Each structure stands twice: as C-alpha cells, then as structure tokens.
Amino acid sequence: MGNFRFHQYQVVGRALPTPSDEHPKIYRMKLWATNEVRAKSKFWYFLSKLKKVKKSNGQVLAINEWLSSHLPRFLVALVSLIFERKPTKIKNYGIWLRYQSRTGYHNMYKEYRDTTLNGAVEHMYNEMASRHRVRYHCIQIIKTATIPAKLCKRESTKQFHDSKIKFPLVFKKVRPPTRKLKTTYKASRPNLFM
Amino acid sequence: MPFKRYVEIGRVALVNYGKDYGRLVVIVDVVDQNRALVDAPDVVRGQMNFKRLSLTDIKIDIPRLPKKKTLIAAMEAADVKNKWENSSWGRKLIVQKRRAALNDFDRFKVMLARIKRGGAIQQELAKLKKQNAS
Numbered sequence: 001m002g003n004f005r006f007h008q009y010q011v012v013g014r015a016l017p018t019p020s021d022e023h024p025k026i027y028r029m030k031l032w033a034t035n036e037v038r039a040k041s042k043f044w045y046f047l048s049k050l051k052k053v054k055k056s057n058g059q060v061l062a063i064n065e066w067l068s069s070h071l072p073r074f075l076v077a078l079v080s081l082i083f084e085r086k087p088t089k090i091k092n093y094g095i096w097l098r099y100q101s102r103t104g105y106h107n108m109y110k111e112y113r114d115t116t117l118n119g120a121v122e123h124m125y126n127e128m129a130s131r132h133r134v135r136y137h138c139i140q141i142i143k144t145a146t147i148p149a150k151l152c153k154r155e156s157t158k159q160f161h162d163s164k165i166k167f168p169l170v171f172k173k174v175r176p177p178t179r180k181l182k183t184t185y186k187a188s189r190p191n192l193f194m
Numbered sequence: 195m196p197f198k199r200y201v202e203i204g205r206v207a208l209v210n211y212g213k214d215y216g217r218l219v220v221i222v223d224v225v226d227q228n229r230a231l232v233d234a235p236d237v238v239r240g241q242m243n244f245k246r247l248s249l250t251d252i253k254i255d256i257p258r259l260p261k262k263k264t265l266i267a268a269m270e271a272a273d274v275k276n277k278w279e280n281s282s283w284g285r286k287l288i289v290q291k292r293r294a295a296l297n298d299f300d301r302f303k304v305m306l307a308r309i310k311r312g313g314a315i316q317q318e319l320a321k322l323k324k325q326n327a328s
Binding site for chain 1: 197199200201202203210211215223224225226227231238239240241244245248249258259
C-alpha cells in the first residue's frame with residue numbers, strides 16, 4: 001500500500017464510427033503501466049493485435065485508474081475511480097504472463113500472496129527481473145486472478161495457508177531507526193539474536 | 195539456544211523503523227516470508243515488513259484476522275499496555291522519551307539530584323571505609 005510503480009488502468013476504446021459501421025464494438029482492457037500515457041499506448045498495442053483497429057482510426061473513450069488504497073465505500077460511488085475491494089485482506093494472486101527471454105517467448109504462471117493486486121503485480125515484475133532478467137517491456141500480463149487457497153499450485157504460497165502459522169525470525173538485522181543515525185563504525189558488536 | 199519469540203497470530207511487536215516508529219502493533223496474519231498484516235487500535239490494518247518489527251514477549255489470544263472490536267477487546271483482556279509499560283524494555287523506552295523531552299530547567303534539576311545522590315553514596319562509602327579500617 002502506498003506508491004506502486006505500476007498502476008492498473010482500465011482503458012475503454014473503440015474504432016471511430018464510419019459510414020459503414022455506425023456503432024463499432026467497444027472494447028475494454030485492464031492493463032498495468034507506469035502512467036496514463038503509457039497505458040493508452042499499450043491499449044492500442046494490444047488492441048491492434050486482436051482487432052483491425054489502430055490508434056489513428058480509433059478513439060479511447062475512458063481511462064480510469066484502479067487504485068489499491070483504502071477508500072470508504074460511500075466515497076467510491078461518488079468518485080469515478082476504481083478501488084481494490086478489500087485491501088486489508090490477504091489474497092493469493094495467480095498471474096499468467098507471456099515474456100520474452102533471450103531465446104524466445106514463453107508463458108508462465110506465477111503465484112503471489114499480497115493484499116492488493118497492484119502489489120502482487122509489482123512483486124511479479126521485480127521477481128521476473130531478478131530471476132529471469134526480463135524487463136518490464138518484455139512482459140505481457142495475460143490474466144490475473146485471485147485464487148482460493150485450495151487451488152494454489154506453488155509450495156511457496158501454500159506454506160502460508162496455515163491458520164496457526166508460527167515461525168521464529170532467525171536473524172535480527174540491527175538497523176538505526178532513521179537513516180540520519182547511520183554510522184560506519186559502531187562502538188560495540190551488535191546482538192543478532194532476536 | 196531455542197527461539198522464544200515467534201511470529202504468530204497475536205504476537206505483539208514494536209515498530210522499529212519508519213513512520214510508525216515506536217508503536218506497538220499486533221501481528222494479525224502473515225502475508226508471506228517477509229511481510230505480516232499488522233493492526234493496532236488506532237491504525238488502519240496494513241502490511242509491514244518483518245524488518246521493521248521487533249517482536250516482544252507479549253502474545254494475545256486472537257483468531258486469525260479479527261475485527262477491530264475483537265482486537266481491542268483482546269488487547270484489553272490481555273492488558274497489553276500495562277504489561278508493556280512494566281516490562282524492562284517498555285520502561286527503558288519510557289525513560290528515553292522522558293529524557294528527550296526535558297527542557298533546560300529540568301536538566302538542571304536532574305543535575306542537582308544526581309549531585310545529591312552522589313553525595314549520599316559517598317557518605318555511606320566513607321562510613322563503610324571507616325568501619326573497615328578500624
């Protein structure tokens with residue numbers, strides 16, 4: 001919760017009406033991008049791959065951001081923003097993606113435990129960059145979904161499905177409470193035991 | 195040495211970094227390896243990295259993901275506030291805060307009190323030395 005680099009947008013667009021087609025079909029896409037401009041650009045990228053429409057002969061009808069912070073229910077109805085439904089509930093997110101590696105395109109399914117979808121997606125981008133050296137522009141998110149605990153496939157998420165979870169923190173990193181108090185040398189050896 | 199303080203639902207922890215520095219929070223659920231869902235009576239429930247938490251000895255009895263009211267009731271029942279303020283860790287923190295909030299006059303008064311205390315200790319020591327010598 002807080003600043004995410006990747007914002008979720010809902011972009012709605014269609015082809016421009018022509019004499020032969022007065023009411024073209026309207027398409028909606030949910031995307032992740034760092035800002036609105038990029039979101040619109042991505043929208044046309046995907047849409048032109050799927051339908052015969054380009055930015056030059058189409059129009060974006062609406063672009064709304066899907067925010068992941070907490071907003072009281074009555075305000076959501078007033079404002080035309082979209083919010084994550086329950087940002088205090090931990091959910092298991094499954095993300096299906098298609099990414100380009102050095103040798104070709106691959107599909108992948110990853111699971112994350114997080115309170116918000118934006119957080120899970122941000123986690124995904126960071127993990128893809130660290131584990132597979134794949135950058136943001138080489139990843140296409142095919143689908144995201146919240147997965148009920150029974151259907152999770154990865155052991156690393158399933159190990160937290162325990163109502164009586166209990167584990168010790170093994171190693172305590174001694175950290176000054178503000179960066180101002182940071183010094184290179186300390187007078188005494190730190191105690192690392194929790 | 196076996197571990198005594200575990201990350202578990204109901205464990206009370208102290209925030210040791212960041213915006214909520216110094217606040218006591220309760221671990222309400224575990225998100226994953228590094229993060230917990232954390233809650234306190236006057237804070238919106240949110241996730242926090244374990245690196246920002248110092249676990250305490252206090253643990254309260256709550257079901258997983260309790261409502262705010264249940265959490266507050268459980269904290270009252272376990273008397274977290276008093277237990278914390280009477281523990282040596284809690285008392286040290288209170289003293290630190292008090293010392294940081296002293297103004298110059300208070301510091302002067304502290305100085306006088308220390309001199310007085312030192313004088314009393316030296317008197318007793320002199321008495322004991324005399325007893326020993328004789």
